[in-house]
Amino acid sequence: SKIRESLLSSLSAHQETYVSGQQLAEETGCSRTAIWKHIEELRNEGFTIESKKKRGYRLLKTNDQLTENNLLLGMETKALGRTIVVMDSVDSTQKIAHTLAQDKAPEGTLVIAEEQRAGRGRMARVWHSPKGTGIWMSLLLRPSLPPQKAPQFTLITAVAVVQAIWDVCQLDVEIKWPNDLLLNNKKITGILTELQADSEQIHSLIIGIGMNVNQEKKDFPEELLSIATSLSIEKGEKISRSELVQRVMYHLERYYQIYLEKGFTPIKLLWESYAVSIGKYITARTLNGELTGVALGITDDGVLLLEDEKGTVHSIYSADIEISAKNRG
Ligand code: BTX
Structure with a gap:
């Protein structure tokens, strides 16, 4: 609701310091009793909000549940990731995004799940997507372009993800053509671009992004241990998934705009600068x-x-x- 959104933004504006119930009531325009009720609800959703007599409430940054509120708070985009469908456990977010695309969901709709039971890679391969650890998401775009352009979106996405990971973790990721992102030679992210189109025109483009974020070594199956890693394994600390999602959406929206205005060349240059395979x-x-x-x-x-x-x-x-x-x- 509107009230909860403004309550959350008030709390996070004063992040980690106490705000009085009175002040929150003024900032959100509702009664102190209502504030108290909304705070209870937010706590039930997983936010950690401390309260102290005479001082008020404070929101701690510890929460990293993927909820619509968590994801929207701090989202700096106009369209991408503005409509969010958060799910707990799904077969594949791609499947859901395909259905939403047919149901006329708006451009920028993002489907994200805590767990995928049948996450997919290219050519019917499996994408391992254990619960609560990574970012398993599918973004719907509707560019008016011929279907041959679709593969470029895998490359645009790769550039956006490299920059998002740099923003949040200061880790240097490399791109391996066409759709792998590597950190210390191990796979950190996979991208799968699918489309609904006729021979002339893309109707919808569904960009699947699978990012290994907070897995520990024990979360990977034996056969992936030598080829895959997670951001937290490499960085040595837990990473905020919602911040990462926000940065991916931010850069992707920026590059999508640049691409529509100036074509693929500027993105190609960036892509090549991050690519490991070129010249090898x-x-x-x-x-x-x-x-x-x-x-x-x-x-x-x-x-x-x-x-x-x-x-x-x-x-x-x-x-x-x-x-x-x-x-x-
Ligand atoms: P790909 O075909 O290039 O890579 C798949 C291969 O990667 C697998 O065969 C396996 O060897 C390896 N692999 C599987 N799981 C992981 C993992 N978690 N980390 C590293 N390596 C792994 C890459 O396909 C494209 C993946 C897209 C995944 C997203 S998640 C959200 C969306 N929904 C969905 O079903 N797929 C996409």
Whole structure:
């Protein structure tokens, strides 16, 4: 409700110091009894609000439950992440976003869940999404563009996520084409861009983002331990998921705007500056077989260019790449 939103923003404006019930009542325009009731409700939702006689209430920063209030408070965007659907346990947030897209949900709608029972990666792979630890979310966009442009959104998203992680954790993430983000050579985030379109036009674009945030080593299954990590493992402390979501939305909205106004080139430059594979010797596994050579860069459409030993340049639309130990020169 409106009152709760303004109560939360009053409390957080005085964060970690006490505010009197009287002052809160004035700032939100309701009675002290009403304030008291709303505070009780917020506590039930998981906010930690201390109260002291004669001094009032104070909100502690400890809460990191993914609730609509938590996510909206501090969201600096106009459209992205302004409509939020928070769920506890789902098969896949992608599935839900696809349904909402058909039900005419507005651009910027964000579906986020504490847990996915069947989170998915590319080509029917599984994305491990244990409860309460990571960010499992799907964002709905509706750009008026032809479907061939969709892969660029994976790259735009990657740039936004790299910058969000820097803002919140000061950790340097690298991008591995097309959709992996790596920290110390281990996967920290995966991006899955899906679309509903006809041959000419995208109807909706659903960008799935899976970020490993507060998992500990024991939360990863055996087979992922050597290839995956979480922000808190690398940083050595718990990280606020809601702040991360807010920063991802902030940067994504910014770059989406830049992309619509100026095209892909400015984003491509940023992307290449964060990419690990460019200029390296790589092996690309595609559906049609394996190619080995030097990754030259990406095209304006986000296609990877690979030069093989004979000097032939191949355009790679979809593959898994491995950066080989063997490097040129
Ligand atoms: P991908 O196909 O590039 O990567 C999937 C592979 O990554 C798996 O086969 C496994 O080896 C590895 N993997 C699985 N889970 C994890 C994890 N938690 N951390 C690191 N590595 C892992 C990448 O696909 C795209 C993933 C998108 C996930 C988001 S979450 C929100 C949205 N909903 C949904 O179902 N998918 C997206």
